[in-house]
Structures are given as structure tokens and as C-alpha cells.
Amino acid sequence: MISSVQNVSNLSMTRALGAVDTENSASSSAATMQGAAGAANGMSFASVMGNMASDAVSSLKGAESMSFAGIKGTATTREVVDSMLQAEQTLQTAIAIRDKVVSAFLEVTKMQM
Numbered sequence: 001m002i003s004s005v006q007n008v009s010n011l012s013m014t015r016a017l018g019a020v021d022t023e024n025s026a027s028s029s030a031a032t033m034q035g036a037a038g039a040a041n042g043m044s045f046a047s048v049m050g051n052m053a054s055d056a057v058s059s060l061k062g063a064e065s066m067s068f069a070g071i072k073g074t075a076t077t078r079e080v081v082d083s084m085l086q087a088e089q090t091l092q093t094a095i096a097i098r099d100k101v102v103s104a105f106l107e108v109t110k111m112q113m
Helices: 003-011 027-040 045-072 077-110
Strands: none
Touching: 045 077
């Protein structure tokens, strides 16, 4: 189900940035710090976005596998709920970033040359 979303990470030109911490509820601040560290290391915007997309896909796949483990009875309800909430937060973050990128693109296209 989530496998079709995996091609989003192929949009980046390079993938050299380390993983973004999405385990806690402060994942947006961790992503900001990681982005600042990437800017200090000379990472490109495409590599940062590509890495964030691949991390989002892995988070969604983890939640999907945890839900299957919950159905089989090998995972507790708490683990399933935690992974689903983390996946929901990751998806909301990805949607917010997409909306910001689209609005920035629309603003650039409205500029006069």
C-alpha cells in the first residue's frame, strides 16, 4: 500500500543527509536543526527534501507493519497506537511542507520580470 509512495524520494538529486529524528513529538524542531546543520555542511535543498521524503515513507511503512503486527497479536495496542500517531504526525508535516512549497512556487510565478 505504501510502496507506491516510495518513488517520491527519487525526486531528489542526491541523498547525503542523515536521518531526521521523528521519534518524539518535537520532530519539527529536530528537522529544523537538521536542516540548519545541512546548510552549514553545504547540503542542497534537494537532498534535504529527498531525505525528509524517504524518512516519511519509512515512518509510514513502519506504522503499516506495526498495524499488521497488531492484527496478528504480536504487538500491543499501545505500540500500534504510538506508531499510528507518529505516522499521522509525519503525514501532516509532509502535507504542510508541500503546501508551503506550492505557495512559494505560485508566488514566484506571479513575480514580474
